[in-house]
Amino acid sequence: MIPRRTIAKLACLILIGPVFIYGIVKFRYLLDAEHEVRQGRMSLWRKTGYGVQSSSSEGEMSPSLYWKRRSASRLVGDKTKENAEEKNVTKLRKEVIMALKKLDIAKKKLHHREILNKYPYTSGKPGWKMENSSENKVGIVNKLHEKIEHSDMQKDEMGLDILETEGEIGNYFDEDDEDIEDDPNLNADVVRAVPVSHVKRYVDEPVDPHEYNYIYNPSHRCYDKDGRPRSVFLLLMVVTAPGHFQRRDVIRNTYGSEDQWPALKRGVFTTVFLLGKTFNDTQQKMIDKEAHIYSDIVQEDFIDTYANLSRKTVMGLKWVTNHCRHTTFAMKIDDDSMINQGRFLWIFKDSSLTNWTASETMLNAPVLRSTTSKYFISEEYYPAPTYPPYMNGPGYVLSSDLVESGYHMALKTPLFPWEDVFLGTCFKKMGFKPVYHKRFLWIPNPQFFTLNSERTIVSGIRPYIVISNLQPNTMEFVWFICKIKLIRPV
Ligand SMILES: *[C@@H]1O[C@H](CO)[C@@H](O)[C@H](O)[C@H]1NC(C)=O
Ligand SMILES: *[C@@H]1O[C@H](CO)[C@@H](O)[C@H](O)[C@H]1NC(C)=O
Ligand SMILES: *[C@@H]1O[C@H](CO)[C@@H](O)[C@H](O)[C@H]1NC(C)=O
Ligand SMILES: *[C@@H]1O[C@H](CO)[C@@H](O)[C@H](O)[C@H]1NC(C)=O
Ligand SMILES: *[C@@H]1O[C@H](CO)[C@@H](O)[C@H](O)[C@H]1NC(C)=O
Numbered sequence: 371m372i373p374r375r376t377i378a379k380l381a382c383l384i385l386i387g388p389v390f391i392y393g394i395v396k397f398r399y400l401l402d403a404e405h406e407v408r409q410g411r412m413s414l415w416r417k418t419g420y421g422v423q424s425s426s427s428e429g430e431m432s433p434s435l436y437w438k439r440r441s442a443s444r445l446v447g448d449k450t451k452e453n454a455e456e457k458n459v460t461k462l463r464k465e466v467i468m469a470l471k472k473l474d475i476a477k478k479k480l481h482h483r484e485i486l487n488k489y490p491y492t493s494g495k496p497g498w499k500m501e502n503s504s505e506n507k508v509g510i511v512n513k514l515h516e517k518i519e520h521s522d523m524q525k526d527e528m529g530l531d532i533l534e535t536e537g538e539i540g541n542y543f544d545e546d547d548e549d550i551e552d553d554p555n556l557n558a559d560v561v562r563a564v565p566v567s568h569v570k571r572y573v574d575e576p577v578d579p580h581e582y583n584y585i586y587n588p589s590h591r592c593y594d595k596d597g598r599p600r601s602v603f604l605l606l607m608v609v610t611a612p613g614h615f616q617r618r619d620v621i622r623n624t625y626g627s628e629d630q631w632p633a634l635k636r637g638v639f640t641t642v643f644l645l646g647k648t649f650n651d652t653q654q655k656m657i658d659k660e661a662h663i664y665s666d667i668v669q670e671d672f673i674d675t676y677a678n679l680s681r682k683t684v685m686g687l688k689w690v691t692n693h694c695r696h697t698t699f700a701m702k703i704d705d706d707s708m709i710n711q712g713r714f715l716w717i718f719k720d721s722s723l724t725n726w727t728a729s730e731t732m733l734n735a736p737v738l739r740s741t742t743s744k745y746f747i748s749e750e751y752y753p754a755p756t757y758p759p760y761m762n763g764p765g766y767v768l769s770s771d772l773v774e775s776g777y778h779m780a781l782k783t784p785l786f787p788w789e790d791v792f793l794g795t796c797f798k799k800m801g802f803k804p805v806y807h808k809r810f811l812w813i814p815n816p817q818f819f820t821l822n823s824e825r826t827i828v829s830g831i832r833p834y835i836v837i838s839n840l841q842p843n844t845m846e847f848v849w850f851i852c853k854i855k856l857i858r859p860v
Pocket of ligand 5: 800
């Protein structure tokens with residue numbers, strides 16, 4: 371008689387045994403596979419220089435890359451097929467490069483999604499409200515962007531072909547007679563500009579010899595440690611108000627950073643921020659800190675007000691003339707403006723090194739006579755119905771010789787409240803006429819970003835070189851979305 375206990379033991383063995391053996395076999399198999407993968411990876415790395423030796427970066431690897439590398443291990447066993455292997459390895463190497471590229475794009479997209487999550491379109495109020503933003507206008511802009519999108523798709527990615535939409539854009543953004551309110555938070559230090567009353571006419575204004583003292587002057591900015599001039603391709607002069615700390619940070623992380631322009635061979639991009647004096651001590655203390663950390667603050671002791679913007683531009687021209695004369699180009703840009711990296715460098719393709727500008731040039735721009743307009747100028751003060759040709763203020767590029775001659779002319783010209791018109795006046799006196807550059811600047815309504823789909827937004831901003839009137843969160847978004855659209859999966 372077999373004891374019942376033994377039967378139970380046997381039954382257990384029969385049931386559990388196979389599972390146990392299967393487990394061991396599987397475990398061995400996994401160990402082998404792991405070994406094989408390690409071997410393969412090492413060998414691939416030795417042969418091609420691709421792939422990482424340590425397994426700690428496994429988390430970074432895409433599954434397809436993992437399997438590519440794993441299959442690579444199969445190639446190295448048989449020494450008699452060396453040549454065929456070489457060919458396969460070359461092919462594999464190409465695939466690995468491809469996979470790495472795809473991984474890179476995926477990471478960038480992920481980063482973009484993070485930014486989108488951080489700054490959804492719908493969060494935050496628009497910076498200013500349009501008094502007359504009817505649905506009709508939204509309809510027009512949608513149609514306009516559909517048209518651009520459609521037409522862009524048929525064109526070369528980088529093509530600078532122009533659509534017949536200038537007129538429509540002009541219609542939509544004709545906000546001349548509207549009183550646009552400043553966002554009280556963003557522009558607390560902005561004073562509405564009205565020409566001073568004790569001077570009857572612009573031509574009778576005294577010239578300003580611009581004898582202000584620097585509070586901060588990063589005069590080493592365009593030189594290296596040994597005092598040799600750095601090869602500077604573009605000096606960005608960012609016009610910013612003392613309180614705009616967030617905007618300056620966004621710019622330091624986007625177009626204002628040298629690291630963001632790695633492919634540049636003709637020299638670096640470097641950035642300075644232009645500020646006047648503030649009476650807010652808390653603010654000045656924060657600026658002190660900023661200036662010490664980044665060494666990119668140029669501050670003079672004229673009062674920083676909206677009406678003093680022309681003085682700020684003169685300060686920028688003066689600083690470049692004295693401390694960065696060797697730059698190839700200089701660009702004045704407002705701190706609410708963003709550069710479209712995908713288009714930007716193309717403006718330099720056929721650029722001359724002297725006597726050259728790029729901007730949205732305003733020709734025969736009317737002087738605004740409506741007293742409610744932010745840009746009101748009275749007839750007594752400035753009788754001419756139109757302004758001289760000028761480069762629209764949010765962003766313009768100058769060859770460095772024009773910076774210098776513009777600066778010297780500015781010291782002999784009465785200041786005008788609008789800095790862009792002022793520089794236009796100086797250029798007119800110099801006999802220089804800036805050329806018109808189509809699709810240089812776009813000033814969208816903030817609602818454009820809240821009311822439209824991502825696709826419409828992307829196709830709307832992509833044709834332009836500078837996009838202005840943006841909130842800090844939208845600035846970052848515009849930068850990354852233009853960057854992402856630049857990188858196409860291969
Ligand atoms: C090279 O790859 C092909 C398929 O891609 C395969 O059939 C062939 O066996 C490989 N040759 C060697 C030597 O591994
Ligand atoms: C909006 O503009 C139209 C003309 O463009 C004008 O007739 C209308 O009165 C304006 N509405 C408001 C609320 O200002
Ligand atoms: C001074 O500046 C700080 C920082 O920008 C700001 O929070 C504060 O409200 C300002 N004070 C006044 C009186 O404007
Ligand atoms: C511009 O700055 C100067 C010099 O600090 C100052 O005297 C003047 O009041 C300022 N003008 C305006 C309109 O703020
Ligand atoms: C620059 O252009 C102006 C006309 O726009 C011309 O008169 C002047 O001679 C040019 N200067 C140089 C250095 O080419």
